[in-house]
Amino acid sequence: MRHGITPELWEDYLEGAGACAERSRIDAHLHDCVACRALAAQLTQCAARLRETAGRYDARPVASAKKLDSAWEAMLVRMSLDDTPVQQRLDELEAAMTLLCGSHTAARALQTAAAESPARSLARLTRENWEPFLRSLLAIAQVLCGRTGARLILESGQL
Amino acid sequence: MDEQQAIESFLAQRDEETFCVLFKALYGRVFRYFLARGTDEMTAEELTQNVLLAVYRRAGEFRNQNLFRGWLFAIARNELLQHWRRNRARIRTVELDQLRERPVESNVAAAGMQLRLEFEEWLSALEPAERELAHLRFVEGLSYEELAAVFDAPSGTIKSRLFYLKQKLCRSAGLEAQIK
Numbered sequence: 001m002r003h004g005i006t007p008e009l010w011e012d013y014l015e016g017a018g019a020c021a022e023r024s025r026i027d028a029h030l031h032d033c034v035a036c037r038a039l040a041a042q043l044t045q046c047a048a049r050l051r052e053t054a055g056r057y058d059a060r061p062v063a064s065a066k067k068l069d070s071a072w073e074a075m076l077v078r079m080s081l082d083d084t085p086v087q088q089r090l091d092e093l094e095a096a097m098t099l100l101c102g103s104h105t106a107a108r109a110l111q112t113a114a115a116e117s118p119a120r121s122l123a124r125l126t127r128e129n130w131e132p133f134l135r136s137l138l139a140i141a142q143v144l145c146g147r148t149g150a151r152l153i154l155e156s157g158q159l
Numbered sequence: 160m161d162e163q164q165a166i167e168s169f170l171a172q173r174d175e176e177t178f179c180v181l182f183k184a185l186y187g188r189v190f191r192y193f194l195a196r197g198t199d200e201m202t203a204e205e206l207t208q209n210v211l212l213a214v215y216r217r218a219g220e221f222r223n224q225n226l227f228r229g230w231l232f233a234i235a236r237n238e239l240l241q242h243w244r245r246n247r248a249r250i251r252t253v254e255l256d257q258l259r260e261r262p263v264e265s266n267v268a269a270a271g272m273q274l275r276l277e278f279e280e281w282l283s284a285l286e287p288a289e290r291e292l293a294h295l296r297f298v299e300g301l302s303y304e305e306l307a308a309v310f311d312a313p314s315g316t317i318k319s320r321l322f323y324l325k326q327k328l329c330r331s332a333g334l335e336a337q338i339k
Contacts, residue, residue: 007322008315046325046332053278054297068183071208075182078212079175118219124173128216 003029003036014043086125089157093137096156100145109144113137160184166227173218182211185231188299192235195279195294196287198242206242210235228301229308236291236309284331289324296321 005013005026012018013026030037090110097106114122117133125133134157142150160168165184169177189210193203213234221230278298282290295301295309303314310317 007319011318011322042329043322043325046329049281050293050297050325050328053281054294068186071186071204072179072182075208075211076175078208079215120173120219124219126216128213129219 003033005029005036010040010043014040014047086127086130089130090122090125092156093153096152097141097145100141100149100152105144109137109140113140167224170218170221170224170227173215178215181214185211185214189231189235192232192294192299193239195298196239196291198239202242206235206238210238213238226305226308228299229305232295232299232301232305232309233311281328284327285324289320289327292317292320293324 009018009022009026013023030040094103094106094110097109100106101109110122113136114120114125114133117129117136119125119129119133134154137157138150138154141153145153160180162184165177165181169181171177186207189207190203193206194200198206210231214231217234221227279290282293285293292306292310295306301309303317306317307314
């Protein structure tokens with residue numbers, strides 16, 4: 001810290017942020033200190049040049065409409081491939097739960113487990129949010145089918 | 160729909176339709192980030208896809224809409240680190256001469272390339288981590304709080320780093336004040 005102004009305070013001051021009392025204190029200091037006044041001017045000039053140069057930095061050359069459409073098509077393919085194991089496991093879970101507690105109860109259990117997990121619905125299940133969904137389903141299966149049934153569900157639900 | 164609306168819409172719905180809008184709004188930004196960090200275009204495309212797919216998968220975990228861009232670039236940063244580890248690549252600076260020699264498809268692309276070169280030349284006095292901070296602050300416009308999320312550091316630390324970064328640029332431009 002020099003002259004009672006930390007780098008953090010300088011940054012706030014130069015960006016027009018910070019508490020009024022601090023800004024007034026720095027204003028008063030700059031009134032009397034030639035060196036700090038010069039520093040403030042140069043940092044302000046530097047920031048202005050950074051913003052001006054960066055502001056003209058154009059994203060268009062790297063993201064034309066054609067490129068975006070092509071990238072989106074590629075993303076759709078990845079999303080569909082990524083979800084295939086998830087759908088297979090869902091089918092196996094439904095089959096296992098149907099044996100244990102009937103098809104209607106099985107379907108409702110799966111929907112409830114998804115709704116109570118970060119996925120919020122069966123359609124939004126992915127590899128990433130699968131574990132919380134499975135834990136939620138196991139809790140439901142333990143009530144409906146007992147410990148042995150829950151263990152069967154756990155084995156069926158491993159990705 | 161602007162970028163902020165696309166973000167809010169996707170976080171509210173998290174379906175394919177809203178993700179498509181968000182994808183197209185963010186693709187250029189993320190791609191540009193990887194290019195600025197020194198990857199070639201093919202790698203930048205692949206990593207951009209990885210980042211946006213992670214956004215789609217993990218949207219349910221995200222809580223604070225105001226820090227979305229910070230979360231996005233934290234994922235991007237992590238993706239790049241993993242890429243380097245996988246490929247045993249070292250952090251490298253972009254070779255400006257190589258950039259100048261690359262063919263460009265159109266006058267617009269050439270103008271964009273020139274602007275990118277100008278900005279990166281201006282930042283060449285900085286260390287890679289400093290250049291990344293400058294890019295995210297001044298090109299991507301991230302707030303102090305968003306930058307704090309990206310770098311997992313307090314916003315006060317971010318402010319200090321920006322102060323020293325500007326001081327360094329002043330020195331490289333011959334603008335340094337002598338503080339007595």
